[in-house]
Amino acid sequence: MAIKVGTVFNYLQLPNVSKFPFVINKRQDGILIQKGLFVYTKSNEGFLIGLIEEIILLNEYFTDALTIKAYNNSYNPNIIKGLFPSKDFEFAIAIVKCLGLIKFKDENSKEIDRVQRMTYPASPGDGVFIVEEEILFKFLGFNSEYGLDIGHVKIINSSAKISMNRLLNKHFAILSISGGGKSYLTSILIEELLSRKENFGTPAIILFDVHGEYIYLKDIPELKDKIKIQDISYFQIGVPELSAYSFKKYQEQISHVQVRELSKYIKKLKRDKDKKNQYSLKDIIEQIENESDGNRSTKQALLGWLSELERLTLFGSQENPILEKVLNKQEITIFNFQKEISIRKKQIIVDYICNRLFYLRRINRIPPFLLIVEEAHQFCPEAAHSKAISKPIIETIAREGRKFMACLCLISQRPKKLSTTALSQCNSKLVLSIKNPYDLKHLMDSSEAITKEYASMISSLGVGEMLLMGNAVNYPVFIDVRQRKFKSRSEEITLAQFCLNWQKKELN
Ligand SMILES: Nc1ncnc2c1ncn2[C@@H]1O[C@H](COP(=O)(O)OP(=O)(O)OP(=O)(O)O)[C@@H](O)[C@H]1O
């Protein structure tokens, strides 16, 4: 049965098409009317649904300065209160932001046919009711059967099960300050994706784990078969996969003349039957050194550039791991960058993996995938801040990936430092707490759905609270993120405990 919570009335210039005010009934059935609650009224056009945006307390008795003076000056205010029940003059009103008109399939069903924009205000005098959970679920665009369960809708406690198709269809970003809960939320999404029933269909997942925060997943018995960890200390770029031009990407100063020269040497190596198309950077260097023809200074310059690259110990005769074989549907491959400190080396690896995966996906040799990039501002920064070798490919996947079922998830604690091109392609945004005004402004610039009100609410979110907006839901909604099902061991260890353990390790 519908629960009535108030009555529409005239207040200031309202109701208009986008907002209506209502007087809140005195508390009943323990229902607390709060900001963020979804309510509806039956307007001339139909079932008008809205969100309580503000609650105002009014008391006619205290609007007059003279009355307040008398009240304060009286010897005992309780006597005045007794004589004049000022509390009875208090009433609460709520301002509701209209979201849409629901059209049902038929009179008695709760099946939503479509949601329309409203063109006429709510009528003063009409009742206001709480939206039932079942209707709200459909209205927001959640998917009760196949959805990813990430927590509860704030205030109403209805579970938030976002549709995987809608979330992954157009890329998404997870943003917050450091410690806001981005990695925690990502691990919940991973839990949900890996635990889906097989016949629901789930893409492969690749994750660039910059700090080794996801390695704990391998210790979880329920998931461990679906988890592959690749330590990037053993990572090798397959030199035969690279054209002479791609070396220019790694060493910008290589001139076009030198690239042309380099491509001659590479061609020779490719023709060498003994090598069977397996040659490393060392082989190219030897080839140049042993070659008697050619301009000496060009050769010297090339040798200089290539030797510098060789020092990175990244370029082998075959890629390792073989990316075409690593990916499987509903499995996650975690590239662990924990031990690597060179940002250039990390960017080269990310660039190579992204390029190869996107190429393999385009020719349909690997399953559809979700690529999660932690600390995305390091790999795809805004031009004004710094350059990154991996930026063009991440932007390309952001622009074109959707057509090839390659989905991107960018995670960052500094949205302002993240490429605007990439961020604006992330249609769904999972925003946890952000305090920095520059970051908030950047977010508002990249998404018109984030209004000033939302921006101020984002800055006051606590750990584990988030705003979900964009393609994944029909309307922006605040969610309490659930706890992890599978806990990491380090999560339960306090700093003090860690120090004690460390001491013991030292003694042994
Ligand atoms: N939904 C949640 N429920 C319970 N605890 C949470 C939740 N979200 C975050 N936390 C707590 O907050 C801590 C920090 O979260 P997390 O490591 O995900 O932050 P982060 O945003 O990834 O930070 P950084 O940007 O520094 O990587 C977690 O270790 C966890 O204890």
Ligand SMILES: [Mg+2]
């Ligand atoms: Mg993190």
